Amino acid sequence: MLYTTVTQLIGQTPVVSIEVPDRDASLVLKMEKNNPGGSMKDRMARNMVAAALHEGRLAPGGIVVESSSGNTGTGLALAALEFGLRFIAVVDHHAAPDKVRMMRALGAEIRCIEGDFAEDEVAVVERQRVAAQLAAQLPGAMFMNQSDNPANPEAYAGLVEELFAQIPSGIDAYVGCVGTGGSITGIAQRLKRYNPMVRTIGVEPAGSIIFGKPGHPYYQSGTGTPAGDEVGKVLDYSCIDEAVQATDAQAFETARYIARRKGLLVGGSTGGAIYKALEFIFAGKLTGKVVTTVVDGGEKYLSTIFDDEWMAKRRLLDPAIGSQLDDWLFGKPYAM
Numbered sequence: 001m002l003y004t005t006v007t008q009l010i011g012q013t014p015v016v017s018i019e020v021p022d023r024d025a026s027l028v029l030k031m032e033k034n035n036p037g038g039s040m041k042d043r044m045a046r047n048m049v050a051a052a053l054h055e056g057r058l059a060p061g062g063i064v065v066e067s068s069s070g071n072t073g074t075g076l077a078l079a080a081l082e083f084g085l086r087f088i089a090v091v092d093h094h095a096a097p098d099k100v101r102m103m104r105a106l107g108a109e110i111r112c113i114e115g116d117f118a119e120d121e122v123a124v125v126e127r128q129r130v131a132a133q134l135a136a137q138l139p140g141a142m143f144m145n146q147s148d149n150p151a152n153p154e155a156y157a158g159l160v161e162e163l164f165a166q167i168p169s170g171i172d173a174y175v176g177c178v179g180t181g182g183s184i185t186g187i188a189q190r191l192k193r194y195n196p197m198v199r200t201i202g203v204e205p206a207g208s209i210i211f212g213k214p215g216h217p218y219y220q221s222g223t224g225t226p227a228g229d230e231v232g233k234v235l236d237y238s239c240i241d242e243a244v245q246a247t248d249a250q251a252f253e254t255a256r257y258i259a260r261r262k263g264l265l266v267g268g269s270t271g272g273a274i275y276k277a278l279e280f281i282f283a284g285k286l287t288g289k290v291v292t293t294v295v296d297g298g299e300k301y302l303s304t305i306f307d308d309e310w311m312a313k314r315r316l317l318d319p320a321i322g323s324q325l326d327d328w329l330f331g332k333p334y335a336m
């Protein structure tokens with residue numbers, strides 16, 4: 001097959017299985033980092049733009065405006081190129097620097113929110129306000145508003161079809177990060193429609209307010225909903241059986257662990273989902289094929305969570321987490 005546009009490279013991502021010893025379970029990683037923009041959000045970005053064009057809310061030559069920590073923005077930059085649109089990404093200091101560089105490299109215009117924010121504070125409320133205002137002021141512009149856009153969860157239909165084909169023995173559980181809630185809603189609803197016995201676990205960062213816990217700042221980028229912001233209208237709580245929080249240390253130490261033990265560079269939010277999936281398996285609460293998405297790759301975080309100094313400065317290094325993972329995955333301390 002010869003492709004002619006970059007967005008034709010979206011989807012058909014491979015799966016990698018990590019066997020869990022002494023448990024009747026394996027962790028299946030859907031490698032969404034293999035999408036052309038490096039994250040699962042390529043699927044929904046393209047779908048939102050295509051839907052807006054189809055419904056006449058956006059016309060060729062128009063302007064896409066979105067508040068993004070980087071992954072949605074990168075997907076939108078690709079979609080804008082394909083459909084001949086301008087794209088303005090509204091970001092804050094919380095966005096991983098390499099993600100912002102990537103959006104700029106793909107032709108996005110970047111507007112960074114100014115303000116007196118703590119380093120681990122997400123300025124998402126201000127980001128949303130500025131994006132909506134910009135779109136209202138610029139002729140032919142549209143604020144994509146991924147948190148409230150039904151084309152966000154709908155974009156994951158293809159991912160679920162791929163999983164059914166890739167895991168013919170059946171899927172027993174899905175453990176997914178929750179930010180806008182678009183991916184877990186789109187994936188969990190479809191999995192349950194096919195088999196109501198599928199267990200679904202939503203993972204938010206500790207400090208996020210989606211599941212009713214008090215908010216505080218956190219470093220995990222792109223996921224969760226910080227205090228002061230509204231939970232996405234796309235999120236369907238009813239398709240999530242259990243909700244848990246991953247600390248920054250659990251998320252980042254797990255991402256670092258999976259890189260050095262399995263050779264897979266996964267992003268921070270994925271680290272949190274993997275840690276929680278294993279915790280559920282070892283608590284005897286999940287068995288069989290437990291799927292999680294590798295939302296994005298560690299390549300986007302080399303100067304942050306994969307940098308020892310960055311981690312140490314923020315007191316996020318915790319060797320006990322690596323030992324716990326060794327115990328879970330190898331039944332003992334890892335030996336070379």
Ligand SMILES: Cc1ncc(COP(=O)(O)O)c(C=O)c1O
Pocket residue numbers: 039041071072177178179180181182183184221222223224267269270295296
């Ligand atoms: C790195 C990362 N993890 C998790 C999520 C959460 O995904 P969703 O918005 O579908 O809930 C996102 C969303 O942008 C993300 O970029």
